[in-house]
Amino acid sequence: MTLKKRTYLSENQIHARIEAQETPSNHSRMAKTNIVIVGAGVSGLTTGLLLAKNPKYSITVIAKHMPGDYDIEYCSPWAGANYTPFSTAGTREARWEKETWTPLADLAEKVPEAGIHFLKSREYVRDKDHNNTRTTNPWFKSFIPDFRVLDTSELPKGIDGGIEYTSICINPALYLPYLLGRCRASRIIVKRSIITHISQAYTLHHTTKPADIVINCTGLSSLTLGGVLDTTMAPIRGQTILVRNEDPMMIGTTGTDIPDELTYVMMRASGGGTILGGCAQKGNWEAEPDLEMAERIMGRVKELDPGFVGEGLDVVRHAVGLRPWREGGVRLEKERVGEGWCVHNYGHAGYGYQTSFACAGDVVKLVKEIVGERSMA
Numbered sequence: 023m024t025l026k027k028r029t030y031l032s033e034n035q036i037h038a039r040i041e042a043q044e045t046p047s048n049h050s051r052m053a054k055t056n057i058v059i060v061g062a063g064v065s066g067l068t069t070g071l072l073l074a075k076n077p078k079y080s081i082t083v084i085a086k087h088m089p090g091d092y093d094i095e096y097c098s099p100w101a102g103a104n105y106t107p108f109s110t111a112g113t114r115e116a117r118w119e120k121e122t123w124t125p126l127a128d129l130a131e132k133v134p135e136a137g138i139h140f141l142k143s144r145e146y147v148r149d150k151d152h153n154n155t156r157t158t159n160p161w162f163k164s165f166i167p168d169f170r171v172l173d174t175s176e177l178p179k180g181i182d183g184g185i186e187y188t189s190i191c192i193n194p195a196l197y198l199p200y201l202l203g204r205c206r207a208s209r210i211i212v213k214r215s216i217i218t219h220i221s222q223a224y225t226l227h228h229t230t231k232p233a234d235i236v237i238n239c240t241g242l243s244s245l246t247l248g249g250v251l252d253t254t255m256a257p258i259r260g261q262t263i264l265v266r267n268e269d270p271m272m273i274g275t276t277g278t279d280i281p282d283e284l285t286y287v288m289m290r291a292s293g294g295g296t297i298l299g300g301c302a303q304k305g306n307w308e309a310e311p312d313l314e315m316a317e318r319i320m321g322r323v324k325e326l327d328p329g330f331v332g333e334g335l336d337v338v339r340h341a342v343g344l345r346p347w348r349e350g351g352v353r354l355e356k357e358r359v360g361e362g363w364c365v366h367n368y369g370h371a372g373y374g375y376q377t378s379f380a381c382a383g384d385v386v387k388l389v390k391e392i393v394g395e396r397s398m399a
């Protein structure tokens with residue numbers, strides 16, 4: 023038997039074929055809207071996924087860093103990440119957190135390969151930290167499952183109150199590749215590319231036609247990216263320790279006796295280990311872990327949860343990530359750039375995962391508006 027010789031095509035060639043098949047040759051031909059998304063963090067990939075539901079959009083994602091990379095300029099891989107709403111009731115952030123709960127819960131329930139699971143979560147409150155926003159009567163208790171206020175007999179030493187509910191923990195090492203895979207399955211072309219000015223992105227669509235719309239999901243780099251140069255951006259440094267020990271309960275506290283330091287424990291899905299944190303140091307760009315701080319974090323976890331620490335902590339690695347904070351909150355708006363449009367979706371600080379689907383949904387609405395206006399023109 024002779025084997026038939028196969029011809030292998032590049033990703034771009036396959037996409038060109040799909041586009042050719044999809045383009046009707048008769049009068050019903052509709053021009054596609056070419057979109058370039060800059061950024062392959064949780065914001066860029068989730069935005070791509072939701073935009074790709076519209077077959078009239080032809081989408082390219084370009085980014086300096088991709089899932090699988092670990093770099094201080096790329097925040098998403100360093101996140102815990104869990105779902106802990108900390109917005110104020112009635113704000114757009116609260117809407118984003120609420121609207122993102124269901125898609126994440128669906129993934130946790132039905133899609134094991136996404137690397138997301140449900141976990142019981144406890145938040146401990148100290149009276150002396152009451153200057154912060156945590157309370158035992160939070161706005162999100164109406165939709166988070168199994169909410170209850172903890173009895174004083176259940177509180178560890180030094181803690182004055184607490185709540186428990188079922189939450190979600192995301193393993194970024196699995197979730198980001200999962201999002202990327204879904205983007206590829208949705209006909210999005212993904213390319214590694216670095217831009218120095220937002221206007222360059224219009225020339226990077228995978229077809230010969232330039233992009234009509236660029237989506238800016240560059241996170242903290244929006245501070246230095248030409249054409250954006252958003253000086254209201256700053257890092258909020260987070261330091262964590264990944265350990266092999268497993269704890270079926272997520273824990274977070276409202277504060278510690280050291281300014282800008284936090285205590286939290288979250289076990290990731292599917293052998294992803296447990297993340298111990300942390301800190302929230304605004305304006306600090308230091309990429310190297312502070313090992314003295316790491317000792318303090320591990321000491322606090324031991325006090326709070328001695329059963330979990332047991333014989334000791336088995337450290338996999340120390341890590342640092344820079345949360346993309348923006349004064350005034352996330353920038354989610356459209357802007358004219360030359361002949362084209364740019365939709366910004368950056369500045370998610372420490373809540374980029376737990377608002378990801380709702381923010382991406384708002385981008386979809388803005389793109390729809392732009393396309394509607396263009397077709398009226």
Ligand SMILES: Cc1cc2nc3c(=O)[nH]c(=O)nc-3n(C[C@H](O)[C@H](O)[C@H](O)COP(=O)(O)OP(=O)(O)OC[C@H]3O[C@@H](n4cnc5c(N)ncnc54)[C@H](O)[C@@H]3O)c2cc1C
Pocket residue numbers: 060061062063064065066084085086087088095096097098099100101102103104105106215216217218239240241242243244247259260261262300342343344345346367368369370371372373374375376377
């Ligand atoms: C320690 C820590 C814990 C966290 N915990 C949580 C949590 O529990 N829950 C939660 O919701 N969030 C959490 N976060 C926050 C969350 O990780 C961020 O909000 C989120 O990752 C931001 O994603 P992003 O896609 O906007 O940015 P990024 O992940 O930084 O992605 C930016 C993308 O843009 C690309 N890019 C930038 N500039 C250019 C350029 N010039 N050219 C080409 N490409 C470019 C980059 O390469 C990258 O692909 C945590 C963060 C940290 C550090």
